[in-house]
Amino acid sequence: DSGVTQTPKHLITATGQRVTLRCSPRSGDLSVYWYQQSLDQGLQFLIQYYNGEERAKGNILERFSAQQFPDLHSELNLSSLELGDSALYFCASSAGLTSYNEQFFGPGTRLTVL
Amino acid sequence: GQQVMQIPQYQHVQEGEDFTTYCNSSTTLSNIQWYKQRPGGHPVFLIQLVKSGEVKKQKRLTFQFGEAKKNSSLHITATQTTDVGTYFCAAGTTMNTGFQKLVFGTGTRLLVSP
Numbered sequence: 001d002s003g004v005t006q007t008p009k010h011l012i013t014a015t016g017q018r019v020t021l022r023c024s025p026r027s028g029d030l031s032v033y034w035y036q037q038s039l040d041q042g043l044q045f046l047i048q049y050y051n052g053e054e055r056a057k058g059n060i061l062e063r064f065s066a067q068q069f070p071d072l073h074s075e076l077n078l079s080s081l082e083l084g085d086s087a088l089y090f091c092a093s094s095a096g097l098t099s100y101n102e103q104f105f106g107p108g109t110r111l112t113v114l
Numbered sequence: 115g116q117q118v119m120q121i122p123q124y125q126h127v128q129e130g131e132d133f134t135t136y137c138n139s140s141t142t143l144s145n146i147q148w149y150k151q152r153p154g155g156h157p158v159f160l161i162q163l164v165k166s167g168e169v170k171k172q173k174r175l176t177f178q179f180g181e182a183k184k185n186s187s188l189h190i191t192a193t194q195t196t197d198v199g200t201y202f203c204a205a206g207t208t209m210n211t212g213f214q215k216l217v218f219g220t221g222t223r224l225l226v227s228p
Contacts, residue, residue, distance in 0.1 A: 002156070002158075035218075042202070042220045042221045043157065043202065043218040043221075045217070045218065048215075055213070056213065090156060090157070092157075097214075098206075098214045099144055099145055099205075099206025099207065099208075099214040099215055099216045100162070100164070100206065100214070102147065102159045102162065103147075103149075103157075103159065103204075103216065104159070105156040105157045105158070106156065107155075107156055
């Protein structure tokens with residue numbers, strides 16, 4: 001158990017819909033990262049937050065947005081969903097925001113768009 | 115954006131054989147981390163390398179950081195079925211702004227047959 005929690009575990013929805021994925025980081029961690037992993041693919045970095053502020057953006061679509069709240073939990077919002085958005089979405093947290101900080105991954109949310 | 119390539123993409127070995135995955139970057143890295151993702155699981159941190167030419171061992175796993183800090187390798191001696199999974203390197207780079215980020219490699223999927 002990494003200490004990072006993600007809800008829901010599974011989500012099935014239809015094209016065009018909007019969903020929200022939630023992540024609670026490890027206690028004390030200030031950085032939250034979101035990754036997308038399609039079937040048998042690598043980890044695509046989406047976005048990073050540190051102590052409530054956006055710090056880095058990766059290949060995140062304009063239909064996707066995220067935020068980190070004062071209690072440090074984070075939400076990833078996916079809208080106008082397409083079939084290709086079906087994937088495993090991981091949240092990770094780390095104590096700091098440098099590349100030297102180990103990232104702790106949550107169990108992931110599996111999104112299926114029908 | 116920067117890409118971190120891993121080779122091979124996939125390897126299938128017999129239990130007891132050795133396995134090596136290589137991680138290559140076109141730019142000099144500040145550090146490198148290795149993660150393992152078991153089938154159906156989430157990435158889990160294995161180790162971090164920081165110094166040029168650094169070698170670290172964890173039981174049957176040997177990690178190396180290249181002298182030029184542009185590549186790294188993970189070698190597993192006498193593989194076991196418990197080694198099955200996808201191995202990711204994660205390369206630390208420093209942007210012009212001074213901001214450091216971790217870029218995950220494409221991953222190597224290891225399958226071990228008993």
